[in-house]
Amino acid sequence: MPSTYVLNMNDCLGNNPIACGKCAEACEQNAINYDDHDEILTREIGAIIVAIGLDVYDPTEMDEYGYTRFDNVITSMEFERLICAGGPTAGHFVRPSDQERPKRIGFVQCVGSRNPKIGRPYCSNICCMNTIKDTLLLADHYPDVQNTVFYQDIRASGKSFEDMFQRSKEAGTRYIRGLPGEVEEDPETHNLTVTVENTTSGSLERHELDILVLSVGVQPPKDLAKISSLLTLSKTSDGFFMESHPKLKPVDAPTRGVFFAGFCEAPKDIKDSVCQAGASASRAGALLNTGRIQIEAITSRIDEQACMKCGQCAAVCPYGAINWKKGEVAVVVEAACAGCGACGATCQFDAITMRHFTDDQLIAQVRALLELEPQDKVVVFACNWCSYAGADMAGISRIQYPASNRVVRTMCSARVSEEMVLEAFRCGAPVVLVSGCHYADCHYINANRQTAKRMQRLWDKLEKAGVRPERLQLEWISAAEGQKFAEVMRQMEELRKTVTMEEIEHTRHALQPKHKKIPEKKTATAGAR
Amino acid sequence: MVAPKPLEDEIRIGVFVCDCGLNIAGAVDCAAVTVFAKALPGVVCAVRNKYTCADPGQNEIKDAIRAHKLNRVVVASCTPRQHEPTFRQCVREAGLNPYLMEMANLREHCSWVHPGNREGATRKAMDLVASAAARARFLQPQQELSVPVTKRALVIGGGVAGIEASLQLADAGHKVVLVEKQPSIGGIMAQLDKTYPTMDCSI
Numbered sequence: 001m002p003s004t005y006v007l008n009m010n011d012c013l014g015n016n017p018i019a020c021g022k023c024a025e026a027c028e029q030n031a032i033n034y035d036d037h038d039e040i041l042t043r044e045i046g047a048i049i050v051a052i053g054l055d056v057y058d059p060t061e062m063d064e065y066g067y068t069r070f071d072n073v074i075t076s077m078e079f080e081r082l083i084c085a086g087g088p089t090a091g092h093f094v095r096p097s098d099q100e101r102p103k104r105i106g107f108v109q110c111v112g113s114r115n116p117k118i119g120r121p122y123c124s125n126i127c128c129m130n131t132i133k134d135t136l137l138l139a140d141h142y143p144d145v146q147n148t149v150f151y152q153d154i155r156a157s158g159k160s161f162e163d164m165f166q167r168s169k170e171a172g173t174r175y176i177r178g179l180p181g182e183v184e185e186d187p188e189t190h191n192l193t194v195t196v197e198n199t200t201s202g203s204l205e206r207h208e209l210d211i212l213v214l215s216v217g218v219q220p221p222k223d224l225a226k227i228s229s230l231l232t233l234s235k236t237s238d239g240f241f242m243e244s245h246p247k248l249k250p251v252d253a254p255t256r257g258v259f260f261a262g263f264c265e266a267p268k269d270i271k272d273s274v275c276q277a278g279a280s281a282s283r284a285g286a287l288l289n290t291g292r293i294q295i296e297a298i299t300s301r302i303d304e305q306a307c308m309k310c311g312q313c314a315a316v317c318p319y320g321a322i323n324w325k326k327g328e329v330a331v332v333v334e335a336a337c338a339g340c341g342a343c344g345a346t347c348q349f350d351a352i353t354m355r356h357f358t359d360d361q362l363i364a365q366v367r368a369l370l371e372l373e374p375q376d377k378v379v380v381f382a383c384n385w386c387s388y389a390g391a392d393m394a395g396i397s398r399i400q401y402p403a404s405n406r407v408v409r410t411m412c413s414a415r416v417s418e419e420m421v422l423e424a425f426r427c428g429a430p431v432v433l434v435s436g437c438h439y440a441d442c443h444y445i446n447a448n449r450q451t452a453k454r455m456q457r458l459w460d461k462l463e464k465a466g467v468r469p470e471r472l473q474l475e476w477i478s479a480a481e482g483q484k485f486a487e488v489m490r491q492m493e494e495l496r497k498t499v500t501m502e503e504i505e506h507t508r509h510a511l512q513p514k515h516k517k518i519p520e521k522k523t524a525t526a527g528a529r
Numbered sequence: 530m531v532a533p534k535p536l537e538d539e540i541r542i543g544v545f546v547c548d549c550g551l552n553i554a555g556a557v558d559c560a561a562v563t564v565f566a567k568a569l570p571g572v573v574c575a576v577r578n579k580y581t582c583a584d585p586g587q588n589e590i591k592d593a594i595r596a597h598k599l600n601r602v603v604v605a606s607c608t609p610r611q612h613e614p615t616f617r618q619c620v621r622e623a624g625l626n627p628y629l630m631e632m633a634n635l636r637e638h639c640s641w642v643h644p645g646n647r648e649g650a651t652r653k654a655m656d657l658v659a660s661a662a663a664r665a666r667f668l669q670p671q672q673e674l675s676v677p678v679t680k681r682a683l684v685i686g687g688g689v690a691g692i693e694a695s696l697q698l699a700d701a702g703h704k705v706v707l708v709e710k711q712p713s714i715g716g717i718m719a720q721l722d723k724t725y726p727t728m729d730c731s732i
Contacts, residue, residue, distance in 0.1 A: 004713070006712040006713070043681065043683070043706055044679045044681065045679055045681045045682060045683040045706065046678040046679035046680055046681060046682065047678075047682045047683070048682070048683045048684075048685065049682060049683070049684045049685070049691070049694045049695075049698075050685050050686070051684060051685060051686035051687075051688060051690040051691035051694060052685055052686040053686055053688045053690070053691075053716050053717060054717060056717070077720065080720060080721050080722045081720075081722075083722050083723075084722035085722075087722070129725045129726070130725065132725065133723060133724070133725040133726075133728065136728065137722075137723055137728070158726070159726070160726045161725075161726060164725065164726055223710075227685065245611070248611075261684075261690035261691065261693070261694045262686070262688060262689065262690025262691065263688075263690065263717075264686070269725075270689055270718060270724055273688075273689050273690040273693070274689060274690070274693050276690060277689075277690040277691070277692075277693035277694040277697065278693065278694075278697055280690075280694050281693075281694045281695075281697035281698045281701070282697070284682050284694075284698060284703075285682075285697075285698055285701045285703060287678060288678060288680050288681075288682060288698075288703050290678060291677065291678060292675045292676065292677050292678060293675070293676060293678055294673040294674070294675055295673055295674040295675070295676060296673065297628060297671030297672060297673045297674070299674075334674055335674065335676060355669075355671055356628055356668070356669075356671055358667060358669075360667040361664045361667040361668065362664075364663040364664055364666065364667055365660040365661075365663055365664045367663065368656070368659040368660045368662070368663035368664075369656050369657075369659070369660045371659065372656075377656070384610070388608075388610070389610060391637065391638050392608045392610060392634075392637040392638070394637075394642055395608075395636065395637030395638060395641040395642050396637060396641070398641055398642070398644070399642065400642055400643065400644065400645070401642055401643075402649075403639075403642075403643045403646050403649030403650055403652070403653045404649075405653075406653070406656055406657070406660070407634070407638055407657075408660070409609070486642070
């Protein structure tokens with residue numbers, strides 16, 4: 001690949017000064033342009049389909065199979081080149097050590113899949129069927145081969161897959177349940193001996209082979225993190241992209257207007273990739289056809305009269321959506337505002353209203369939650385995109401945890417102001433948890449850095465007031481981490497049990513506001529004069 | 530300039546507690562939660578439904594909005610991440626601004642995670658409803674900004690999924706920009722010889 005010629009720019013001598021230029025002379029179509037160069041193109045778009053695929057697992061770290069030590073241990077991708085009529089051997093299957101045709105061919109399944117020890121617990125989905133296909137190809141090309149497949153489970157659940165598996169067995173392929181523990185090479189013949197525990201018979205077996213094919217798994221592509229932060233997407237625990245809902249919105253990303261197709265969402269074969277691509281195109285097409293979309297009314301508004309022109313809101317806005325010049329009132333560009341609320345929580349002068357997530361609304365929630373028996377409760381501020389969704393995931397997975405937590409949803413953890421946390425303590429909360437997305441996953445670029453800074457200030461404040469700072473906790477919990485959410489809730493419950501009634505009473509008084517707010521003071525003075 | 534809208538004279542909240550079959554009612558005493566909700570400040574009616582998201586449930590909300598002149602609605606059911614659009618649309622159809630609807634998550638955050646603790650789950654459910662109702666008192670109607678959609682799609686990745694998605698979008702008459710980092714499209718599939726289950730070549 002590719003099927004057309006490409007200049008390898010690292011090696012090309014070019015023709016300036018005329019060092020070579022032979023290819024340009026030879027090309028009758030005048031298709032070669034040495035002056036072509038990388039350029040940045042800007043296009044406006046209304047929908048994005050992410051189809052960045054996969055990387056193939058590199059088995060170097062699994063040294064027991066000897067991939068780097070023995071010539072005749074190859075990967076399933078290398079097998080594809082050796083059996084391909086367009087490949088280096090013109091489709092004649094030979095082994096690397098002596099270019100002879102191997103007759104005893106082994107396949108090891110789950111190399112880099114379903115192996116928690118190397119951090120790859122998931123099934124790669126395609127390797128069982130790919131090996132079955134390879135055994136059928138070999139049996140078809142060379143009736144005298146002996147194929148042996150070492151496996152844990154054969155997963156052949158797609159349409160007509162079981163039929164292929166049976167045909168492979170009928171063609172003489174031996175399926176041995178058990179993964180090899182060791183591979184040795186005869187230095188003279190370069191033949192391989194595989195030691196395996198046959199878990200069906202319970203016996204230790206040794207198999208001599210001419211070549212061993214490692215049926216390698218797949219992994220999320222290297223570029224996934226880059227695309228993920230560019231489009232504020234999330235990952236599931238296996239590292240692939242997280243969809244909006246596992247059953248009902250399987251091709252939508254949580255970010256509106258972004259859709260997934262193919263392997264990058266989860267391991268899947270060609271047919272399923274084609275199906276998902278169709279679904280994704282249909283979803284994107286529906287969006288493009290609407291003509292206009294509504295933006296959720298959760299954006300920031302600045303009260304010109306209350307604004308003290310300090311510019312702090314503009315400094316924390318991750319989108320640059322607040323225009324401010326020294327000495328002037330800050331102005332929100334509504335179309336650019338995503339509604340995280342970092343500005344609203346930062347403004348010290350009550351000049352910013354987050355529509356639909358106002359201070360009044362959130363404080364009212366805190367007070368209502370703590371009205372009765374606050375000492376039994378843990379107040380949890382959870383961001384919509386990660387922690388709240390992580391709590392949803394715990395629910396969907398039916399993971400149990402103590403019933404003491406009370407969640408208040410904000411769009412971003414950066415919306416949680418000092419006042420909201422302090423009010424929770426004043427109302428008698430033994431423990432307050434602020435939770436948001438992991439740094440790289442923040443749905444609002446990096447607004448949750450403001451959360452971390454604010455928490456630091458709050459811890460200092462609590463300590464000065466004689467309140468144990470650990471009663472205010474900060475955790476990053478992603479939308480996929482239902483397990484972690486439950487675990488954190490158990491920890492919070494343990495922490496809550498350490499807080500005494502005396503401590504709670506002390507906190508109520510220690511955190512009472514001592515001074516009126518600055519602007520009110522100024523107005524009062526001005527009024528008196 | 531932001532002028533806070535004057536609060537209406539009287540806040541009239543309707544609370545709709547959903548059993549979700551046994552999904553919620555199996556772990557939470559929904560009857561007790563409904564009685565509790567009725568006594569909350571500003572609540573003028575509290576109704577228990579078997580499935581609030583189903584047509585009969587939604588119709589009950591719409592009827593109650595008209596019958597009780599509700600100006601705020603609290604739906605105590607599942608996560609807003611799933612059904613907030615459903616219930617916003619429901620109250621809109623009954624003439625309320627969709628932002629005057631608030632949800633309490635009694636399923637994902639309560640009944641599903643506390644199945645063996647009916648007392649604790651019911652107490653928590655009551656608190657979540659109280660919190661939603663308290664928030665509802667401060668909700669204001671909001672107008673959404675409408676923006677045009679640029680009629681062009683970007684497909685990132687030129688493997689089989691990216692190619693197929695691009696072709697289908699283009700067949701439907703949309704402009705598509707396909708981006709591929711390699712010199713050629715085709716991706717991993719193009720590196721395979723034969724592919725299952727048809728055993729024919731990949732390109």
